[in-house]
Amino acid sequence: MLNYVLRRILQAVPLMIGVSIIGFGLMHLAPGGPLAVYTLNPTITAQDIERIKVVFGLDQPVYVQYFKWALGMFTGSWGYTFFGGRPVLVVILERVPATLLLMGSALSIAIVVGMFVGILGAIRRYSVFDYLATTGAMFALSFPTFWFGLMAIYVFALQLRWLPSGGMYELGAEGEFFDLLRHLALPTMVLALVIVATWSRYTRSSFLEVIHQDYIRTARAKGLRAPAILFRHAFPNAVKPLIALLGVQLPFLFSGALVTETIFGWPGMGRLFVDALTMKEYPVLMGMMMFTAFFVIFSNLIADVAVAMIDPRIRLA
C-alpha cells in the first residue's frame, strides 16, 4: 500500500510542474505582463516602471524568474496584492472556508440524491422512473447555471420572499447558524443541480455494468436477498469508478462554484477570482490558478488511494 501511495505521489510531481509552467506562462504572455496595472497608470513614469522591474526581479531572464517564483510557491511566499499589498496566500486562504462550505454542502446533497436516483434507475431499468430520471438529468445538464440561479432568485427571493437573494449573513447576524443556512440554501441548490445530474447518470451506468456480472448471479443463485446483494456485493464494485469520478469532477465543481458565487454574492474563491479579474490583480489570479490546480491534483491523489484501499488489484498491479 505504502509502495502504491509513494508511486502515486511521484506521478503527481510532473503534473505540479506542468501546472506551474502553464500558470506562470499565462501571466507572462498577458499583454502588459505582470506590470500591466502600473504601465496603465498615468501617474507612474517610465523610470518608476524600471525601478519596479528591478525591485520585483522582472529584469532577470524568464527562467530565473520562474525558478524564483516556483521556489516561492513551495515555501508559501505567493507574493503580494497590487492593491493593499496583502500576502496573496492569506487573501486566498480567507476565502477558502466559504467556498468549501458551499461546495461541500452541494456535493453531499448531490451525491446522496444522485446515487439514490442512479441506483433505483439501474435496478428498475427502462421503468417510468428510470425514463423520467435520465431525461430529467439531461435537462439539468443543459441549464446554464447562472440562469437557473437567476430564476431561483426570482421565484424564491423576489416573489415568494422565502429566502435571501444573496450574501452569507444578514447585517448584524454574522455567525448565526440559521441565518447562514437560509443564505446557503439557494446557492447550494443551484450548484447541486448539475452535480446531481452527472452523478445519477454515472451511478446508473456503473451499477448497470456491475449488476450483470457473474458474481451477482452467483450471489442470487445461492439465495441471498436483494438488499444483501446490492449493498454487500454490487455496491463496493460499482462505487470505485464513482470515487475516481469525484476527483475528476472537481474542476467542474470549481467552475460551477465561481458562477454560483458571482450570482449570489457568496464571499468565496470564485468571487475573489472575478474581482481580481476586473482589477487586473495578477498575483491573486496566478495564486488562484495554482491553488485550485494543486487542490485538484491532491484530491485526485486521495481518490486514487481510496480506490486502491477498496480494491487490492489496483495497489498490487
Place this chain on the structure above:
Amino acid sequence: MTSTQNIIAEAPEAAVVAARHESFVRLVLRRFLRHRLAVVGAVVVVLLCASALFANAVAPHDPTFLDTKHRFLAPFQDMGFLLGTDELGRDTLSRLLYGGRVSLAVGVVAMLTTVLSGLVVGLAAGYYGRWVDDLLMRFVDTMLCFPQVFLLLVVAAFVPPTLISISLIIGLTSWMEVARIVRGEILYLKEQDFVQAARALGAGGARIMFKELLPNAIAPVLVAATLKVATAVLMESYISYLGYGIQPPLASWGNMLTNAQGYFDTVPYLAILPGAMITLTVMSFNFLGDGLRDALDPRLRMD
C-alpha cells in the same frame, strides 16, 4: 438463394463489404430514429441553425435600433414587437435571432477548434506512442487540472473580445477530452489487421494515420463534436454574462442576460427569454449527441 450465391462467387469481398456498409448506415439511422428525444433534438437544431442563418430575413426589426417610444414592452403586448422590447426599445425577437447567430457561430467555430486540436494531439499520441504519447498525455492531464471557466476568464480578460477570439479560447481550453478519445481509438485500431496490412504494403506514417486510422475513429469524434457545441454555447454565455465575452450592442444570449439582470425585479421576461434559448439550444445538441452515441455504439451493433 442461387442469386446470392452467384454474386458472392463473382465478387466475394466487394459484395460483403457493400452489404455491411449499407446495412450499417441503415442500422444507425434506424436506431437513431427510435430515440425520440434525439430526433426532436435534431429537428430543433436544424430550426435553430436556419433561423440563425436567415436572421436578417426573418427578424422584424434591426436588432440594434433604439426605439425610445417603445421601451419595456411585454411579449404579445404590441404585435409590432412580438416578444416585447428592452430598456432601450430594441426588439427582443430580433435580438434573440441575431444573438442566436452569434451564439451558434461561437459554438460551431469552438467545436471545430476543439475537434481539430483534439484530433491532432490524439492522433500523434496514439500513433507515435513512447515519449510523444507520454509528453502529450501529461500535457492533457495538466490542462485538466485547471477549472475551464478559470482558464477561459483569464485568457478572455487579456484578449480583445471578438467572435473569433472567443471561439478560439473556448476551443483551446476544451480539446483535452477529444484528444483522449481519439488516442484510445488509435491505440486499438493500430493493432488491427487492416493497419498491419497497410504497413506491410509499404504505406507511410501519414497515409496510415489519415487514410486508415482517422476514418475508422470518426464515430466517437462525431458524438463528442455534437456535445462540444452544447458546452461551447454554454461557455460563451458564461463569459459573456461575466462581461468578458461578446460586447454590446452586438447581441448574444449571454450579454442579453447580463443586461436584463438590472431590470430583473420588474421585467423578468427579458432574462427568461435568452436563458430559455440557451437552455433549448444546449439541450437539443445534448439530446442529439446522446442519440448519436447510442446509434453508433459498436457494442450494440448486433441488436
